Amino acid sequence: MCENAPVENKKKVLSCIQPSGMLTLGNYLGALKNWVAMENEFDCTYAVADLHAITVRQEPAKLRAQIHSTFALLLALGLDPEKSTLFIQSHVPEHAALSWLLSCYTQFGELSRMTQFKDKSAKHADNVNVGLFSYPTLMAADILLYKPDFVPVGADQKQHLEIARDIAVRFNNIYGDVFTVPEPYIPKTGARVMSLQDPTKKMSKSDENANSWVAILDDRDTIIRKFKRAVTDSEACVRVSETKPGISNLIAIYSAVTGKSFEEVEREFDGKGYGDFKLAVGEAVADELAPIKAEYDRIITDKKLLEDLYKSGAERAERVARKTYLKAMKKVGFVL
Numbered sequence: 001m002c003e004n005a006p007v008e009n010k011k012k013v014l015s016c017i018q019p020s021g022m023l024t025l026g027n028y029l030g031a032l033k034n035w036v037a038m039e040n041e042f043d044c045t046y047a048v049a050d051l052h053a054i055t056v057r058q059e060p061a062k063l064r065a066q067i068h069s070t071f072a073l074l075l076a077l078g079l080d081p082e083k084s085t086l087f088i089q090s091h092v093p094e095h096a097a098l099s100w101l102l103s104c105y106t107q108f109g110e111l112s113r114m115t116q117f118k119d120k121s122a123k124h125a126d127n128v129n130v131g132l133f134s135y136p137t138l139m140a141a142d143i144l145l146y147k148p149d150f151v152p153v154g155a156d157q158k159q160h161l162e163i164a165r166d167i168a169v170r171f172n173n174i175y176g177d178v179f180t181v182p183e184p185y186i187p188k189t190g191a192r193v194m195s196l197q198d199p200t201k202k203m204s205k206s207d208e209n210a211n212s213w214v215a216i217l218d219d220r221d222t223i224i225r226k227f228k229r230a231v232t233d234s235e236a237c238v239r240v241s242e243t244k245p246g247i248s249n250l251i252a253i254y255s256a257v258t259g260k261s262f263e264e265v266e267r268e269f270d271g272k273g274y275g276d277f278k279l280a281v282g283e284a285v286a287d288e289l290a291p292i293k294a295e296y297d298r299i300i301t302d303k304k305l306l307e308d309l310y311k312s313g314a315e316r317a318e319r320v321a322r323k324t325y326l327k328a329m330k331k332v333g334f335v336l
């Protein structure tokens, strides 16, 4: 689509990210890189999903800092607040309000099947709260309020997206055409970046071993060191294989960052050792992330700019969200 096409003609995109600590290379390759890539072609709405973060206990001062830092990171990625709507989820109360409505159109059984719920409730057995269970209805509200055509996410969010689609279809079947049924937009490479220390597990900031994940804001030396320490195998051959999860993960990362196909990567490192390959992956990732970190360091100190931008972003988001929310309420039979 032409870059200067009026906003109304563009397809819509919505996605969110939790402000839970350091954002990782997994967040970047699975989702954020696409957020930026989609900005020119689509009418995009992106939010810091702070309401989602309290399904596990958060320290108030730390949470506040992380919300600021995640919002600043969206700007540092190069997202343009003029082009895209950038905001903080809790600033638009329709998210929580629509979530209640949708929870009455969601079955207990379908939420019980969510793998993230099963994983997180096992991990936080002392705090299996109702929010953790009903999290997908809040995520469905985040999405459906903005009627997006596409939702760019990593593969781990696919199940949540499917439930959002199911809820939309169910609601529309009863009340007519209220919600758009969105399509997931999952990258071909980078959709599931694995831990550098245990490549059978997803790369996650909640992993206690800091060598297992790369933060978007890690400095160059740290990034290269973490890749040098990445777990591989004893074959000393750079090729993709189910029996080589460590090397396959590194090839996928290198491919996602450089845009080279798996075959091109295999050819490039044919006959070379893992040492050379790991260094090349570390350097490519460090080169890609360096400008983001530099921009982040500049923006994070400008509290006034951040506040102006998240306030105006929330106003813009709420104008859209309010319309959808009121339409849904009216259809159900509330007095408006």
Ligand code: TYM
Binding pocket: 014, 015, 016, 017, 018, 019, 026, 027, 028, 029, 030, 031, 032, 049, 052, 138, 139, 142, 143, 151, 152, 153, 154, 155, 156, 157, 160, 190, 191, 192, 193, 194, 202, 203, 204
């Ligand atoms: P969150 O905050 O855990 O992650 C943000 C995005 O990063 C992707 N991601 C990964 N991709 C590839 N490899 C990995 N190792 C990896 N780790 C994370 C996630 O798939 C996600 O796209 N529930 C969501 C946030 C959310 C949301 C929404 C997303 C709330 N409301 C509405 C889309 C639409 C979450 O916890 O993502």
